[in-house]
Amino acid sequence: MSYVDGFVLPVPKQKLDAYKELARKAGAIWMEHGALAFVECVGDDVPYGELTSFPRAVQATEDEIVVFSWILYKSREDRDTINAKVMADPRLSKDMGEMPFDGKRMIHGGFRPFLEL
Numbered sequence: 001m002s003y004v005d006g007f008v009l010p011v012p013k014q015k016l017d018a019y020k021e022l023a024r025k026a027g028a029i030w031m032e033h034g035a036l037a038f039v040e041c042v043g044d045d046v047p048y049g050e051l052t053s054f055p056r057a058v059q060a061t062e063d064e065i066v067v068f069s070w071i072l073y074k075s076r077e078d079r080d081t082i083n084a085k086v087m088a089d090p091r092l093s094k095d096m097g098e099m100p101f102d103g104k105r106m107i108h109g110g111f112r113p114f115l116e117l
Helices: 013-032 076-088 090-094
Strands: 003-012 037-042 064-073 107-111
Touching (some): 013 064, 013 090, 064 076, 076 090
Antiparallel strands (some): 003 064, 037 064
């Protein structure tokens, strides 16, 4: 069964274009090294909940937008191998420049699907 790395992060609205460019470059590297899919989504209907929500989870401010993304792999083993290659790829650090978001507020994790339809 496949494996998924998931991410939720706040991006300043004025830096959204820079984030999209960063995602395009990073996505190409992940795909080149074997990821099956690399998906980036900009929040469209993500209200600030009273108790919990995507914006609350990443402490998004009024001038930030929530981004939800995931990378799909064939397996956990493939994910570990691909991520090692990506992290060693000099293009990841050389071509990326300054991060257009606060990485300290990014939520990420690896997930093992239990149902795939």
